Amino acid sequence: MKVTKVKSASNSYHVYVGENIRCDLNSYLPKDYSSIFIVTDEIVAKHYLEEIKKSISHKHVYSSVIPYGEKSKNVNTFYQLHTDAIEFGLDRQSLIIALGGGVVGDVAGFVAATYMRGVDFIQMPTTILAHDSSVGGKVAINHEQGKNLIGNFYPPAAVVYDVQTLQTLNDKEIRSGYAELIKEALIQDDAFFQSLLASDLSSLTNDVLANQLNRGIEIKASIVEEDERESGVRKYLNLGHTLGHALESIIGYGVRTHGEMVAIGLLFAIRVSEKVFSIKLPYDQLLQWLNVNAFPIQLTNINKQQVLNRMKLDKKTVNTTIQMVLLKDIAQPVVVEISDEDLLNYLDSFLKEIENNVNLRMGE
Amino acid sequence: MKVTKVKSASNSYHVYVGENIRCDLNSYLPKDYSSIFIVTDEIVAKHYLEEIKKSISHKHVYSSVIPYGEKSKNVNTFYQLHTDAIEFGLDRQSLIIALGGGVVGDVAGFVAATYMRGVDFIQMPTTILAHDSSVGGKVAINHEQGKNLIGNFYPPAAVVYDVQTLQTLNDKEIRSGYAELIKEALIQDDAFFQSLLASDLSSLTNDVLANQLNRGIEIKASIVEEDERESGVRKYLNLGHTLGHALESIIGYGVRTHGEMVAIGLLFAIRVSEKVFSIKLPYDQLLQWLNVNAFPIQLTNINKQQVLNRMKLDKKTVNTTIQMVLLKDIAQPVVVEISDEDLLNYLDSFLKEIENNVNLRMGE
Structure with missing residues (x-):
């Protein structure tokens, strides 16, 4: 496994790249959280959601599944995920995990950046493309008139990159x-x-x-x-x-x-x-x-x-x-x-x- | 006039409190901006919008007026203000001015925090209540299920507080x-x-x-x-x-x-x-x-x-x-x-x- 440390203005975080590390997620959580909310899309959910939920030994683990693709990166999905977070009872000591490609990372990251003015989030990229978006702290949704126009700079607490999940890419x-x-x-x-x-x-x-x-x-x-x-x-x-x-x-x-x-x-x-x-x-x-x-x-x-x-x-x-x-x-x-x-x-x-x-x- | 300096994690800003300082807004702009977008509500607009627009010597000054009151602090107003900002052609070197009470400050501040991942904004409070919300960098909108649940910590570039505008308060x-x-x-x-x-x-x-x-x-x-x-x-x-x-x-x-x-x-x-x-x-x-x-x-x-x-x-x-x-x-x-x-x-x-x-x- 390879670890790269990234310094940001507000904190430092680690990018872990390795095979099958999704099955040992507990080891990569930077601290204790009151609850964990996994956001993913319908395709990734089919492959990995259940096994990842099982790999986290925590009594408050929740998940929401958004439709696949760029069309989900909009203000409605953003608001709906806030509703879900509220209904799951997430507080400021909660963690959001973005499990998926760049769309999931961007929208779930922006929810994390704005939920109660900011909770921790972890990027778990499942595409090659997302190696780019998961590092660097840009989170956003699209406006009808342009891509990524609404967002924040909000670095993740960690990036956990399991290359095994790339085997299912077309x-x-x-x-x-x-x-x-x-x-x-x-x-x-x-x-x-x-x-x-x-x-x-x-x-x-x-x-x-x-x-x-x-x-x-x-x-x-x-x-x-x-x-x-x-x-x-x-x-x-x-x-x-x-x-x-x-x-x-x-x-x-x-x-x-x-x-x-x-x-x-x-x-x-x-x-x-x-x-x-x-x-x-x-x-x-x-x-x-x-x-x-x-x-x-x-x-x-x-x-x-x-x-x-x-x-x-x-x-x-x-x-x-x-x-x-x-x-x-x-x-x-x-x-x-x-x-x-x-x-x-x-x-x-x-x-x-x-x-x-x-x-x-x-x-x- | 009294000036209080506030240090935040990312920058320092000044809070100017004085009489009639709204008529000399140019002096309080911390830097040059490509365009200036004033957000206010329908009541404040009637009293002060035109004179404040006139007091700014800049060729790209735009404004949007939102309905008065807490009901405006929602995701629809937030999105509409983004649309306005895009249509006015604001870029990353633009300034947003929040002219009004806490509602205007919170929603316009959150738009500033998220427009293209953040542009500068100035708070111009026109209520006594807003002395509290305009200092400290909390910006937010309400979720149907609770107040201020969606937002950021995003300090203003300055606070310009004209006590003369408090004369019209009931x-x-x-x-x-x-x-x-x-x-x-x-x-x-x-x-x-x-x-x-x-x-x-x-x-x-x-x-x-x-x-x-x-x-x-x-x-x-x-x-x-x-x-x-x-x-x-x-x-x-x-x-x-x-x-x-x-x-x-x-x-x-x-x-x-x-x-x-x-x-x-x-x-x-x-x-x-x-x-x-x-x-x-x-x-x-x-x-x-x-x-x-x-x-x-x-x-x-x-x-x-x-x-x-x-x-x-x-x-x-x-x-x-x-x-x-x-x-x-x-x-x-x-x-x-x-x-x-x-x-x-x-x-x-x-x-x-x-x-x-x-x-x-x-x-x-």
Whole structure:
């Protein structure tokens, strides 16, 4: 088992990554709690909820199951979980456990951050993608008009990551998680990036997966320790997300996965970086790897102006000029303001390029 | 003008108390903001919104007006204000101003705490009661099942308190505010308590009011500085609120004011203190002052068991035993666990006593 310590402004917490550690949850609880409330989704519940409830030796263990998917990350689920917490009799010395992927972590974390003005919570990620969202203390729900617009910075009391639970992921979910690993590598570690490009997602071993996950968590932890509230370097983690988030909200949450949209966003960020800094970056290698690993790259009927408007809703904009994370080189991220006009031009040529890629694939 | 500095875990902020300082708001903004969003209620809007908007020399000033009263402190208002903020184009460098009483401060503060995971906000209290809620960083909305159950600890960037705006308060609102001043005096300052009991609320001068307000703010600030997240001494501020909150939710928010209910809660806390510690406290003097100043003390058809159940929803309970703030003497608060049985007995005799008080008043 690997343990990474993360320092936050208000506390420090440990990220435990190991096999079958879900069955020994008692050992990872940082203190005594008056009651424990597990929040999970209907798919994860089927696989793991009962065995995890059994693994906790505590007389007040409760659970709520929310529907699967991004659509649950809304104000109604948030309010309903508060109702559940009240009805289960949770007080300020209670613990909330977020058992699931990023959606469960974000919404249950935001409930923990706001229930009686804050109770402890533990992240138990069950997807690869959630390695990113479970570390760093961002918790949120979506507003109808944009993703993650309502939330807090609220670090967990611990992250308990059982890689065994990743065995039940389908290909789409594996791809989604690897897009964030690629992002972390691009921000900070060229060797890691090369090792990812050498990985075949259809034949990952538990060891390779755990190692790559740990490297991703280390990178994420190092960045959020330096800048918890996103006034500086944490912005780099937004690489690929300016376009990614916009596409997600235009195409519809749940139609494609977050990571699949981020993958397209990474390609776009790399292409814009090449143009802005007149450099050559491994666009082609990344595109090839995405193609080989069956990432869906095609986009149809995307309106550039609509994309731009969505980007402006993104919480990282300042005074309505878009700020994008670009790369001066692998592991050399910078934040750059891009004018609307330039952005529309970049989008135009990128969307055409993507279309050509699809034609190429279809002609293979 | 008087300035009190309040230290919080994350930042320090100033509380400015003075006459007509609302007309010079620019001087009190701690930094430059990309846009300014004023949240107020329909009553305060009529008196002050336009002149305050004019007093801010900034090109992006927006405002939203919520209905008056506790009923606005709910998840729908919270969500609607987020919608407004998004539609006004607020980004992370924006400022929210809470212009109004405790309800506006709590809900607008919670919107500020959660909009894009937190933007700055300034409290501009327009009631005496709000001297208490505007200092200390508690922001919240109510859940249908209890008051302030959803919220954060999120200190303001500044508090700008124009005592001139208190001139438009009615008697009920003045009474409501003075109940919290009485509470603060009981917790920490016997001389202040005596001076309050010597005040006639129907003939307060601006000077007396400002001085008493400042003393209340100093006491509140000293307590929240020592214990921002309510793990220790901050609990003392709950004096009178265990019963007060329960009565508010049973009788209905808005039927009587928060302070009027707290006044009854203070009487109850004093009576229980006398019984638990076998001491004599100034119950009669306080009751007389409340009567003279026309506080509504009568309670009809109150079910003890219902009161107890409501108290258990109060966020200060641990493992479902009620914790009450009691007084070993004036300025000597303590937190004491009270069994359900004892509490029902205390409630029984207190409710009878209150009934006698009403009979006495009616027979006067």
